[in-house]
Amino acid sequence: MTKAKVAVLISGRGSNMAALLYAAKAPDCPYEIVLVAANDPLAPGLTLAAAEGIAIFGHSHKGHKRAEFDQIIHAQLQKAGAHYVALAGYMRLLSPEFVGAWENRMLNIHPSLLPKYKGLDTHQRAIDAGDTHAGCSVHIVTAELDDGPVLGQTPVVILPGDTPDTLASRILIAEHQLYARTLADFVTRERQPDWLLNRVREAALALPQADETLSHGMPCFGIVKGKKFAYVSRDHHGDGIIGLLVKTTAPEEQAMLIDRDPARYYRPSYFGNDWVGIRLDIDDTDWDQITDRLRASWRQVAPKKLLGLMDVAEEF
Template sequence: MVKARVAVLISGTGTNMAALLYAAKAADCPYEIVLVASNNPDAAGLKLAEAEGIATFAHPHKGLSREEHDGIMHDALIAAKIEFVALAGYMRILSPDFVGKWEGRMLNIHPSLLPKYKGLHTHERAIEAGDSHGGCSVHLVTAELDDGPILGQTPVAILTGDNADRLGARVLIAEHQLYSRVLADYVARERTPDFLVQQVRERALALPEADEVVSHGMPCFGIIKGKKFAYISLDHHGDGKIALLVKISGAEEQAMLIDMNPDRYYRPAYFGDGWIAIRLDLGENDWDGIANWLAKSWRSIAPRKLAAMMDLIGEF
């Protein structure tokens, strides 16, 4: 199993980070924690991560603008080849630019049943409102505080005589259970055949006069009543791979690509030197790059009049 590379951002003790870290030790967990980073060099969670053999990074935010500090943290994430970011008690309001760079790949856990009680003092507010339950939510991070799409929730009963500390202690137990499960489900979906096929489909069918059929048991994209420019190989002949097959110039380009990255590229069986297979099940897919591969392959088989029309559209 190729595991998704996850960074956890913390500011303090990192109990949710620890829950994610220990869940990741299971052989069937689809993610691994490869970096724990903090705005607080004295955060206790950093010491735990180091003891568990996880790389750490810390940079204080004092004296820096929000954008400057976020830029430093972003560079650390990129250097560690991070695919997903999990906020776990990271006590910083993130800049819109940072959030935008990690859109759809950054999760947060919040101690309330969102959309109720965004912000702080969530347990007090739930008790004061007379709610029957508090709880926790995992959501995608957006520019607006605690407002992203909800990925999972766990209600926690409010008992007679509860105060914020007692309720908070039970909610924390629920957080530790919920976060690892939701993170695992979320990262795994990006390696499922249905998700990967849909991503390719959207980009392939956006090309002029493209259609989709099934050929040799594979989703296949071509120009209507014309040649095929892309296939999706789904464990073809039991090879255990999910890959996009596109046309290239020939054996020289094929050899160059395979030599450059033999894990990502390979020669597809039965397709010859004019095709390259690009693995999609390794994670870290550059979907803009995939769109470019599809467009290049489409152009190689498109009638001249259709290709010229696309060029003309591209000028505007």
């Protein structure tokens, strides 16, 4: 199993970082920690990470503009070969440029049940509101503070007499469990059949007059009351492959694609040489290319009138 490379950003003790680090020691964990970086070179979490054999980087943000400091961190993430970033008590507002560079690849853990109580003082605010439960959330980082899609949550009961400190100590236990589990699910999502099908579905149904049906036991996409232009194969005929089947633009294209990248392209059984299979269950799927392939396949079956409308729309 190829493990996803994760960098963790901290500002202090890094207890959530430690939870991720120790979870990564399990042989079946789908990620590995390749770097722990901090905006304080004296952050205690750096000492722990170094002792555990993890590469570290510490650099003070003082004296740097936000985007300038983020570029320093970004360079270290790239140098470490990170695929994903996990914020674990990283007490820095991030620049739009940094968030954009790691779009859909950066997670954060927040000590509330989002969308409640974004920002600071979450435990006191939950107690003051008379809530029965507080908790923690893992979300995708976006440009808005604590506003990205929530991937997982754990509610924690608020006991009579709780203070922010007593509540925080229990929520921290929940954080340590939730973050490692959610990160593992997140880095493997692109190998999960339903997630892959949804990505294809989104691109296919964006094409004019496209619809989805079931054919040959596979989800397929075609022109309404017309021909099919794509199928999603999930272990069809027991081949163990999750793949997208699209029409080729010329008979020789199938052989050319397979020769060029035999790990990704294949000849789908029972479809002949005017279709090609594209594996979706291997690393580094180029979804822009998948969208282009779907569009090209759609053009093979679309009526001339519909093609004309498509060409006019694309001009604008």
